[in-house]
Amino acid sequence: MIEGDGLASIGHHPHHRVMPLKEDLFPFRKTRKVTKLATRLGNSASNCVLHVMVNDRAGLVRESAAFVGLLEKVWKARGVEGDQVWAELNERIRLAEELRANGIRPRKGGHYRSTKLP
Numbered sequence: 001m002i003e004g005d006g007l008a009s010i011g012h013h014p015h016h017r018v019m020p021l022k023e024d025l026f027p028f029r030k031t032r033k034v035t036k037l038a039t040r041l042g043n044s045a046s047n048c049v050l051h052v053m054v055n056d057r058a059g060l061v062r063e064s065a066a067f068v069g070l071l072e073k074v075w076k077a078r079g080v081e082g083d084q085v086w087a088e089l090n091e092r093i094r095l096a097e098e099l100r101a102n103g104i105r106p107r108k109g110g111h112y113r114s115t116k117l118p
Contacts, residue, residue: 034077041070
């Protein structure tokens with residue numbers, strides 16, 4: 001339950017407040033640098049889509065490299081290590097390969113809603 005000046009835990013008396021997690025107390029500060037990086041990242045992603053739509057392979061490679069470079073800058077500005085992201089991607093790929101090896105295929109309408117990696 002949310003009350004005027006704070007959070008109360010569900011099922012508890014509203015006077016008993018739940019302390020937010022430490023990381024929730026200090027959200028990312030919106031800075032001019034990060035805003036500019038995010039804008040450039042979005043533009044680069046849009047350009048990647050454009051190059052796909054017009055079947056421009058060289059442009060897609062060039063813009064994809066720019067996108068990944070900008071993404072790394074955003075990670076750095078937000079204190080995210082690239083190794084964390086790559087480890088997450090590798091784990092998702094490993095899990096998908098394990099599911100395929102066991103004959104479990106993602107399917108729409110079934111237990112799995114999309115064909116995207118878990």
